[in-house]
Amino acid sequence: MQTTSSAAMAAMAAGAPILGSLSCNAGKLAATADSVILLWMGGGMAHTETFDPKKYTAFSKGMQANSVLSTFDKIPTVLDDVYFSEGLEKIGGIMDKGTVIRSYVAADL
Numbered sequence: 001m002q003t004t005s006s007a008a009m010a011a012m013a014a015g016a017p018i019l020g021s022l023s024c025n026a027g028k029l030a031a032t033a034d035s036v037i038l039l040w041m042g043g044g045m046a047h048t049e050t051f052d053p054k055k056y057t058a059f060s061k062g063m064q065a066n067s068v069l070s071t072f073d074k075i076p077t078v079l080d081d082v083y084f085s086e087g088l089e090k091i092g093g094i095m096d097k098g099t100v101i102r103s104y105v106a107a108d109l
Helices: 002-012 016-024
Strands: 074-076 083-085
Touching: none
Parallel strands: none
Antiparallel strands: 074 083
């Protein structure tokens, strides 16, 4: 829980360093623009690299991109027949206390 809450707090504060650095320089730089366009491109891990592991394909030099579904192997969780992608061992170890919702569909952005 501590690791998860720390990660959540870090994600929520992701914009803070940017805003802090802008405010520190506010008195030092003269404004020359009439407007600013800020593109916030929030994202995350792809489903092929997280809770929905795909067929593992070992990386090899010169391989075709369309032959790769995932370069991460699947690992077992504490639940029977539930697998996550390699790298999520700690989360997989506590899945008897959590839920993964696999029916979410994002809106077309």
